[in-house]
Amino acid sequence: MSGGRLVYVVGASGAGKDSVIRYAREALGESACVLFAHRYITRPANAQGENHIALSKGEFMLRKRHGLFAMDWQSHGFHYGIGVEMNAWLSECFTVVVNGSRGYLPVARRRYPTLELVWITAGPQELTARLLRRGRESSGEIAARLTRNRDFGEAPSGEAVHIENDGALEQAGSRFVELLKSA
Numbered sequence: 001m002s003g004g005r006l007v008y009v010v011g012a013s014g015a016g017k018d019s020v021i022r023y024a025r026e027a028l029g030e031s032a033c034v035l036f037a038h039r040y041i042t043r044p045a046n047a048q049g050e051n052h053i054a055l056s057k058g059e060f061m062l063r064k065r066h067g068l069f070a071m072d073w074q075s076h077g078f079h080y081g082i083g084v085e086m087n088a089w090l091s092e093c094f095t096v097v098v099n100g101s102r103g104y105l106p107v108a109r110r111r112y113p114t115l116e117l118v119w120i121t122a123g124p125q126e127l128t129a130r131l132l133r134r135g136r137e138s139s140g141e142i143a144a145r146l147t148r149n150r151d152f153g154e155a156p157s158g159e160a161v162h163i164e165n166d167g168a169l170e171q172a173g174s175r176f177v178e179l180l181k182s183a
Contacts (some may be wrong), residue, residue, distance in 0.1 A: 004090030011120035014130035016165040023173030040081040073104040117160040
């Protein structure tokens, strides 16, 4: 995978990872050598959510058995995968942005030791409000997510670029764009 740059984005549910990534994707357009990996997820796609490729569990497992994922994990009852095309992009010296998983991070670091970690955060009140607006989970499920977020903690200082996403999306999005433009 020499030559490319892997930017692995993580954060709590509701921190705004999808929004910050979408902002950067739109801001950069085709002007930069940055590619945004789609996630393959066993969850239906909807207009307000992440731009992902929805697969049935059977389709996902077929792809996994045939080695078509560079990364894959389970979270909140769903399967998530990043396609092997990511490796070809890295070998062609692209910067590749992955919306990753905090739980999968140790495996991702072993497979891609030079990955750059970006940790997007938002305060507990903002997380709660966003999860409620999203409308995908019950209040009990949201409470469980918030507890999990507190238990998970933050990345140790120096191991990640932290982007606060409590204010206007343009602030967090612009910071992420600048990070992607940097060599």
